[in-house]
Amino acid sequence: MERYFTKGSRIPLQNGQSADVIAKLGEGGQGTVYRVRIGGKEYALKWYHKGALQNPRRFYQNLENNIRQGAPSPAFLWPEFLTKERDGSFGYVMKLRPSNYREFSDFLLAKVHFSSLSAAANAALNITNGFRELHRKGFSYQDMNDGNFFLDSETGEALICDNDNVAPYGESLGIAGKARYMAPEVVRNIKRPDVMSDRFSLAVVLFRLLFLDHPLEGKRVVEHPCLTEELELKFYGKEPVFIYDKTDDSNRPVHGIHANALRFWPVYPKFIREQFLKAFSKNAMNGQEPRPTDNDWQIVFTQLRDCIVKCPCGGETFLNLDGDSLCINCGLKIPRPPVLLSQNRYKVALFPGMKLYRCHTDRDSDDFREIVGEVIRNPKNPAIWGLRNLSDEAWQAETKDGNVKTIGKNEVLVATKTKQIHFPNCIATVE
Template sequence: MAELEQGTIIKLLNGKTCTVDSELGRGGQGIVYLVDYCGGDFALKWYTRDYSDSFYNNLKRNADSGAPSNAFLWPLAVTEKQKGSFGYIMKLRPRGYREFSDFMLAKVQFSSMAANINAAIKICDAFQKLHIRGLSYQDMNDGNFFINPRNGDVLICDNDNVAPDKTNLGIIGKAGYLAPEIVDQKTMPNRYSDYFSMAVILFILFYFNRPFEGKKIAGCGCMTEDMEKAFFGHNAVFIMDPLDDSNRPVPGLHTNVIRRWGLFPKSMEKLFIQAFSKQSILFPEKRVIDREWMTLMIQLRSMLCKCPHCGEETFVEPDSSNQVCLDCGRNIEKPMVLKVDKFRIPLFQGQKIYNVQLPVDGDLNAIVGEVVRHSMTNRLGIKNYSTFTWQAIDPAGDVHNVSPEAGMPIKNEMKIKFKMGINGLIVK
């Protein structure tokens, strides 16, 4: 299949054309070119190997249906078959985004833990929306993600492998990220294998180590197909499995996970242990699903705070009375907690209450309230940043309207009616 030269005009199925400018990069599937499309700069992925008509038709359907989330660098338009091949147009990756592997190799770091958590939330949201459409990604690995280390924004590429659930068009995936049943060649990729791969990505995002690469692989001289099945198939052992220490991280080799395991709230460690348990390995339908990860990450965002003593980021667990800063080691007084829907929100100064916690559909970062300190009384309260009036019901049963931009005190056993059917309760 011929490579494209500068100035080549490519016809698209939508009746438009694009003009090739220069090569941006290449890989096993094809070459990505910078092209002029509708008067702007875009990327053209041009295939250099044969793909079936089913693959081509699926690509057209994806382009026609549009992206499930703005996190996906989704096919915008598919080319006609020409010059012995075809391809598709997508947006260019903006400046400031780094490859996922750069974080794994410590070539770049998140600007803050808040940015790290935001990246996880973006990934969970993107794949939840993709799965709601009845699609599966099928090839999740470290090459699919570009992340902005400053704010944690995420872009997901290689979306030509996305297909209806339980439909596979020949793309299997990458060892170390694949679900065990795919490694064992028992089935083709699907939504349940996506759940497993997403858990792998999230684990790496926080611990900078793959979840099944411990002392077993460290003692392996050369990785063969049989060894891949042994390490990543149905006999895989999670490096932090509390019931099986046969594959623990190796000191001096797996430094990141050894240092970081134990820093995060127990709720997160518990969900990773569940996600990589023997049950989840052997029974795909028992896996932690995207919605559960999303709930955890939103809760994690609410547990992140600035230490009142040293000002560094640390976590405050809403149900623990023994809070210690991860940086300076000093005790942190347990704050009041707002219970709403599935969430328990510690009410420390600066805490934000988000749309998605009420829950209200919309922007993941949309704020409906914030904990502020009153300039006169020096007491903490909650300011209403939503567009609707709340009702605050104090322990005596008195009702107070809290209009937008107004505030309310934080008192034990105070109830808040945010909207019809959306209620919160403040507790010690």
């Protein structure tokens, strides 16, 4: 495959500047990625191989539009500059990936692991939120797969790359997607990629992120080690079966092959499993029922983060907020702590170390990043747990004996003595 540029090559940009090639970063089917310098700052430049695009003029115009619109959120390594055309091809410039981010495929291949359950939950949240913002801006992604993500194993922060295939609703660039991530209707070639197919692809990505196996690859697929086009059409398009389908056990995970799915499926809370059962139900996959939306996933993964606590053994575990729990690491029984019920959709374990976020305390917000409170232990009596107000707004706490107390910034209320908390734009109950 032709190598287009070497160190020192100068590539003219559409805005009149130039990109100076520093080094080659990688190469794929569509093009080659280079590290470049523009005006003293380093970027990544993707240059398309000549003949790699079905409709280069339309692709170029779509990139121009995306650059003009701007990134939907900071999670996207969005195109920032276009090059001028050269010898029948062109490229675009985006930010470089920071060194602390690893490819999603490294997680799937066990080359790297999340540092904690919280980091994994954050990764799911951040990926979901990125696509929610993309769809809210009127775009569909069209080619979602494991090559689109870079993840920080310590924090779960996510970066979404390869955004050149993003197009406005109703438009298609002729790219169906990557096998094993395409929605059944796209595999069967009865629909072009759109927001609905994005929802399916997102569910596949999220399942692989948490369970490290593929949701449609169980016994049926293992029995055919050499997948022909006809079999791929059957397993991913015409007759897909979720490996944990409630009514069809023909495609269950196989011991010795799908160890991750077998290990992690029973570990995650029931509400997470139910969401995937809904996303990969036969009716959802064949279009007879709606697929979970980006917002549905964001609420679910916020709930997941709200029930992750640190056991006395030192490991993180999931709390059953409807009863006692057993630590997934040591088996220790953990009694149900006080639980904050907010907006009838969020249940937050008031367990030491837990955080309250803006979405918990403001009914008009879905911000899962801004911390407004934290659960702490009384330094004089560790058996007493309190909720500290970290926001600039006062809370009104109603105690179980009927008294009302104002909780200002950095002040603390005792969790077990509290009945309700009146936040400025939300009322939550402590159970």
